[in-house]
Amino acid sequence: MSRAAQALVRPEGSPAELTFLGATGTVTGSRFLLEVQGRRILIECGLYQEREFAARNWDGFPVDPRSIDAVVLTHAHLDHSGYLPRLVQAGFAGPVWCTPATASLAEILWLDAARIAVEDARFKKRRHEREGRRGPHPELPLYTVADARRAIGLLRTADYRQRWSVAPGVRAEFRDAGHILGSATLTLRVRARGGERSITFSGDLGRTSEPPLHDPEPLAAPDYVVVESTYGDRGHAPADxxxxxxxxxxxxxxxxxxxxxxxxxxxxxxxxxxxxxxxxxxxxxxxxxxxxxxxxxxxxxxxxxxxxxxxxxxxxxxxxxxxxxxxxxxxxxxxxxxxxxxxxxxxxxxxxxxxxxxxxxxxxxxxxxxxxxxxxxxxxxxxxxxxxxxxxxxxxxxxxxxxxxxxxxxxxxxxxIDGFSAHADRDDLLRWILASERRPKQLFVVHGEAAATESLVAALRERGLDAAAPEFGERVALE
Ligand SMILES: [Zn+2]
Incomplete structure (x- = not known):
């Protein structure tokens, strides 16, 4: 483990801490690191898909992947799961938790992403040779089919509403998010200084009353919420x-x-x-x-x-x-x-x-x-x-x-035709949060373009909730 990574591990008895490593000011690259009782759990392991953030896929991961105890994925979309084979290539070898349908989808998506990465690297190399120049990143694939296969071998599944242990002192539960097949919201209950704390990650939340999937299940009354804001500033117009x-x-x-x-x-x-x-x-x-x-x-x-x-x-x-x-x-x-x-x-x-x-x-x-x-x-x-x-x-x-x-x-x-959407709109997001039996202590609004995120933050504050848009790399204590 590198010295920088070691310095980040908190000793036993500290409060749980959450670091935002992606999906801040953008809709891709979801990655959140939870540190509790000396353990590290990565929630989401997404690829950055916008050109302006692509370098972050190539930068070393902010903590040593070998120091991460487990990964939990809310769903298979690559902006939530597609960095995993790269993390494995860099040494991560722990369990990767998700629902059974997410595991099936991830297998298809990772292998396809790896094949495309290999093809793209070959194409880029040829082009650079022809043009006699080099690009900012090596002419190598981000990961290979072999990396994807190793990542698939780490998948472990849990059903909706099943409670399981991610690490000592960290219990987890998925609920149906209604976004794509197998998608889930994730609640972690952690024992930390000051008693138990709970935090829910919305992943991507689906729409209400829109087949073919179920509606999102209600929020599990957590202390903290990390919520997406893709449509945080918009409603879906009724569409035929x-x-x-x-x-x-x-x-x-x-x-x-x-x-x-x-x-x-x-x-x-x-x-x-x-x-x-x-x-x-x-x-x-x-x-x-x-x-x-x-x-x-x-x-x-x-x-x-x-x-x-x-x-x-x-x-x-x-x-x-x-x-x-x-x-x-x-x-x-x-x-x-x-x-x-x-x-x-x-x-x-x-x-x-x-x-x-x-x-x-x-x-x-x-x-x-x-x-x-x-x-x-x-x-x-x-x-x-x-x-x-x-x-x-x-x-x-x-x-x-x-x-x-x-x-x-x-x-x-x-x-x-704009009426197809798998994302909750602003009203759906607000309803999901406000229907919680207990008001969350604090909400962290992520996974949106700046205007959408700010708009949802403002709407939550107007309703008396403590909401903020964390910055890239920001670390918060879950007191
Ligand atoms: Zn998604």
Whole structure:
């Protein structure tokens, strides 16, 4: 252990302390370090996904990973879990706690992230050699498939409402967060100087009354809360997602083109499929050929059957014997590259759902190349497009756009449906906190852009609560 890391370990008898190592002033890189009775527990182990913070993925971890006793993950999204293989590469070898569905998803996501990292490093190396320069980071992958496999080997699971011991004197409990399959809020009860203290981490909180998942379970009356604020300054406008999807599909079919939908493999791809099924069943759109052209989305969709008890009852009941709401006439899950290419040769209208959700990689690029120059086709965006991504440039109306090394004219219709969201809005967040049987002593607002976080802090203070937005690296005592 390095001297700096050693100096951070608090002796027995100190109060528990929490250090904010990420998701401060940004929505990615969630990492919170709890130190209690000489033990270290890392809550969340997220990747930074914005370009401006990417260096933090490469910097050494602020404490020696070998000095961390355990990691606990609220859900599998990479901004909460995707740094774990890197932590393992740097020496962490303790247990990684999560729900069973999160473990299944993390396995798929980490292996995919590792393969992409290896491919990207190879591509970057070639480019640098060609251009005779070097970038700020080594031309190495952040982690490899072998690192991801070692991380998978550390996964340990606990069900919702089960109480287990993370370390001596630290009891933990997950509750359903309703955000993605397996997502949880996490409450830790720690024995520290002055008696027991409890702290709840919201992870990402889902929406209320929005299938296909359960509503978030109530807050467990903790002393402290670390709460996300992705939509801390906004409400979700009431949206007629089905009506919008119906209009896009029908107008594209009338024109004779394809509907190309870039979608995230976890959650969004399945949401789109379920809405399509509803529209087909009620004869609002024709029975077109639909392709899910993403091996990852296909693997994730299969998990919905395995974990159907986590779905809202109506959807869970739709899995009956061999029946599945994710199987309907005309729907094909595409695995091989040859089959993926063959889609482009089909005459007549089709719907193509492919990753990556922001068009910055994956098979979607090939479908864009085929369709973006066709005035009869529609590129339909159903998710957030981050700054600097190809998806964002298309949504912003750039024309031409560079795809796979060539400038392409945009002649296709560009459409957006904003009503899909897996995040609680401001009212949902406030309701979840205020419904607690006991008022939390203090709230730490994280995981938002500055304006969203500040707005939620202000709203909580107006309601008489002690809330603050911690800074990167800030350490607080849980007295
Ligand atoms: Zn998430």
């Amino acid at each position: 997602v089905l009506g919008e999807l119906e209009a896009v599909v029908n107008s594209t079919v009338a024109a004779g083109g394809n509907v190309v939908i870039p979608a995230f493999a976890v959650g969004r791809a399945q949401d789109v499929l379920l809405r399509r099924k509803t529209l087909i069943d009620s004869h609002r759109i024709p029975r077109l050929m639909v392709f899910v052209d993403s091996p990852m989305a296909t693997s994730v969709t299969a998990l919905y059957r395995q974990y159907r008890s986590l779905l809202d009852p109506e959807l869970a009941a739709a899995f009956n014997g061999r029946r599945s709401p994710f199987e309907f006439p005309g729907l094909t899950y595409v695995r091989s590259v040859e089959a993926s290419k063959a889609i482009n040769r089909i005459a007549g209208s089709t719907v193509i759902i492919a990753g990556a959700g922001m068009c910055n990689g994956g098979r979607i690029k090939h479908h864009l190349v085929t369709n973006i120059g066709r005035p009869d086709s529609t590129i339909l965006f159903v998710g957030y497009q981050a700054q600097g991504t190809l998806g964002r440039r298309i949504v912003d109306g750039d024309n031409p756009v560079r795809i796979l090394g060539e400038q392409r004219d945009v002649r296709a219709r560009i459409a957006r």
